[in-house]
Amino acid sequence: MCGIIGYLGKRNTADVLTEGLKRLEYRGYDSAGIAVFHNDRIEIRRTEGKLAVLEEMISKESFNGATGIGHTRWATHGRPSDANAHPHKAGRIAVVHNGIIENYLPLKRGLEKKGHIFNSETDSEVISHLINDFIEQGLSFEESVRKALHELKGSYALGIMFEGNQEKLIGARNESPLVVGLGDGELFIASDTPAVLNYTRDFIFLEDGQMVVLSDGKATVKDLSGKTAKAEPRHLDWNPLMAEKGGYKHFMLKEIFEQPEAIINTIRGRVSREEGTISFENFSLKKKEIDNLKRIAIVACGTSFHAATVGKFMIETLAGIPVDVDIGSEFRYRDPVIGKGTLVVVISQSGETADTRAALREGKRKGCLSLAICNVVESSIARESDHVIYTHAGPEIGVASTKAFVTQLVALYLLALYLAVGKGRVDARKVQKLLAELIRIPGLAKDLLRNASDYQKLARKYAYARNFLYLGRGINYPIALEGALKLKEISYIHAEGYPAGEMKHGPIALIDKEMPVVVLVADDDVRDKVMGNIEEVRARDGILIALASANHQEVRQKADEVISIPQTTPLLSPILFTIPLQLLAYYVADFKGNDVDQPRNLAKSVTVE
Ligand code: F6R
Numbered sequence: 127m128c129g130i131i132g133y134l135g136k137r138n139t140a141d142v143l144t145e146g147l148k149r150l151e152y153r154g155y156d157s158a159g160i161a162v163f164h165n166d167r168i169e170i171r172r173t174e175g176k177l178a179v180l181e182e183m184i185s186k187e188s189f190n191g192a193t194g195i196g197h198t199r200w201a202t203h204g205r206p207s208d209a210n211a212h213p214h215k216a217g218r219i220a221v222v223h224n225g226i227i228e229n230y231l232p233l234k235r236g237l238e239k240k241g242h243i244f245n246s247e248t249d250s251e252v253i254s255h256l257i258n259d260f261i262e263q264g265l266s267f268e269e270s271v272r273k274a275l276h277e278l279k280g281s282y283a284l285g286i287m288f289e290g291n292q293e294k295l296i297g298a299r300n301e302s303p304l305v306v307g308l309g310d311g312e313l314f315i316a317s318d319t320p321a322v323l324n325y326t327r328d329f330i331f332l333e334d335g336q337m338v339v340l341s342d343g344k345a346t347v348k349d350l351s352g353k354t355a356k357a358e359p360r361h362l363d364w365n366p367l368m369a370e371k372g373g374y375k376h377f378m379l380k381e382i383f384e385q386p387e388a389i390i391n392t393i394r395g396r397v398s399r400e401e402g403t404i405s406f407e408n409f410s411l412k413k414k415e416i417d418n419l420k421r422i423a424i425v426a427c428g429t430s431f432h433a434a435t436v437g438k439f440m441i442e443t444l445a446g447i448p449v450d451v452d453i454g455s456e457f458r459y460r461d462p463v464i465g466k467g468t469l470v471v472v473i474s475q476s477g478e479t480a481d482t483r484a485a486l487r488e489g490k491r492k493g494c495l496s497l498a499i500c501n502v503v504e505s506s507i508a509r510e511s512d513h514v515i516y517t518h519a520g521p522e523i524g525v526a527s528t529k530a531f532v533t534q535l536v537a538l539y540l541l542a543l544y545l546a547v548g549k550g551r552v553d554a555r556k557v558q559k560l561l562a563e564l565i566r567i568p569g570l571a572k573d574l575l576r577n578a579s580d581y582q583k584l585a586r587k588y589a590y591a592r593n594f595l596y597l598g599r600g601i602n603y604p605i606a607l608e609g610a611l612k613l614k615e616i617s618y619i620h621a622e623g624y625p626a627g628e629m630k631h632g633p634i635a636l637i638d639k640e641m642p643v644v645v646l647v648a649d650d651d652v653r654d655k656v657m658g659n660i661e662e663v664r665a666r667d668g669i670l671i672a673l674a675s676a677n678h679q680e681v682r683q684k685a686d687e688v689i690s691i692p693q694t695t696p697l698l699s700p701i702l703f704t705i706p707l708q709l710l711a712y713y714v715a716d717f718k719g720n721d722v723d724q725p726r727n728l729a730k731s732v733t734v735e
């Protein structure tokens with residue numbers, strides 16, 4: 127939901143900003159802009175369209191200032207247009223903003239009465255006017271920002287420049303992420319660390335209600351009363367190459383191919399196969415705490431919600447603890463019956479999703495213990511939870527989540543096993559067996575990826591279809607949902623995922639000879655039931671694309687297409703079923719010429735409600 131960046135240093139400012147914005151484009155890409163100093167004046171360049179349009183616009187210009195801010199937008203207030211693109215400038219103040227200012231209308235009305243003229247439909251423009259109003263009253267840059275922040279209601283990550291001082295840059299955060307990069311003689315602010323990983327791996331992660339003043343070669347973090355706040359820098363071990371395409375056509379494809387390694391990274395250091403034990407760096411519960419757990423509520427959005435639903439099967443099967451799963455935006459408003467004795471598990475790749483974060487707060491408010499499963503280190507959700515299990519998938523840049531999802535499944539499997547051990551439901555021998563199977567998964571995932579060209583052929587054959595149906599049962603029913611979501615979000619083909627048994631209660635009416643039906647046939651207790659569903663599709667002339675283990679002869683006779691899935695235990699099968707579905711969606715979208723990494727209307731890291 128919008129990416130912001132700021133720079134203070136000796137490099138070519140416009141280059142640093144546009145390079146950084148490239149790495150933030152996953153957060154929004156309907157317009158882009160920068161503000162830089164040139165001959166002591168703030169110059170704004172901004173345009174509707176993707177960053178490439180802005181780059182072209184400034185390609186022949188050079189700016190001689192050492193300070194700048196930049197923005198890539200995902201529209202909330204005001205359609206994508208040049209005028210609504212950031213930065214917004216009022217008088218001597220330029221601002222980039224990620225978030226939503228809820229009280230912008232009364233603020234705007236008040237400022238208009240004082241003679242301020244607004245040029246955009248955005249909520250963000252009010253911030254620049256408000257700060258500039260205080261500047262004109264004679265307050266210092268810093269004081270003006272502070273006063274303005276006191277008046278804002280809503281969420282914001284801000285980068286702010288003042289024409290009166292090109293050696294100073296101010297950032298501020300409330301409910302939208304902002305990191306401060308500490309380079310060698312240079313300083314950065316950004317929505318996310320990959321934006322500046324090329325320059326530094328040392329970061330301060332701002333808290334809500336904090337601002338940071340970059341000047342004199344140092345970053346000073348303050349609270350809104352102006353008091354200096356303690357801020358410990360953290361060194362990240364993500365390397366900048368992780369945020370590059372590395373020869374792949376799209377980030378999404380690269381991230382799909384990174385999955386075997388990502389899975390290894392999720393497991394690494396957490397299991398002992400010899401001893402049959404599981405441990406986490408930032409999460410442990412005493413036996414009594416586990417025994418006292420009455421239920422677990424897992425909350426997430428989108429793809430992470432699908433992981434949550436798989437997690438329910440894993441935890442209930444292995445640990446025998448009842449699990450509810452909820453979508454973040456529903457959970458936060460439905461007054462869930464939870465409290466002491468409930469473990470709230472929130473799952474989020476970005477760790478910034480507003481609805482998931484609100485659900486976490488709701489859980490904490492009601493006295494629940496909380497655990498986050500997150501990918502982004504030091505993200506808001508990771509920091510606000512009592513405990514955190516990082517998935518260690520590395521930066522995920524493609525908007526459609528892939529490697530984050532499979533590593534969430536692995537983390538949930540480990541969590542389920544950990545709880546099962548704690549409850550005494552599995553002995554060391556059983557754990558050893560379950561871990562041995564998990565350790566096979568990266569190799570099996572690699573085998574699947576070797577068949578990528580088969581999925582590509584299949585994708586081309588069916589890319590014409592207007593609708594797809596995905597069916598799965600039991601633990602693979604959420605994978606049917608995920609397969610459908612992947613396809614629709616990047617190929618724009620309408621797709622529905624269903625528990626296969628539900629088909630006859632409605633969706634079966636959709637099936638005809640034009641309709642590809644993707645059926646997941648796992649080697650589990652419901653396999654025969656799924657075969658029954660296959661018959662139902664056949665009887666209505668649907669095109670059957672089955673995913674099944676290589677030795678499943680009956681499926682081969684009945685389906686039009688078969689994708690072979692290596693054999694594993696039912697609990698781990700969702701990981702393997704996911705991979706061909708990701709590639710199928712990817713190749714369909716690519717074949718259609720879509721912008722796979724930046725699908726229309728979407729943005730990664732949904733920091734607004
Ligand atoms: C789909 C996708 C989204 C996210 C959702 C939650 O491919 O990426 O559905 O899964 O927006 O995001 P996180 O996991 O960052 O909370």
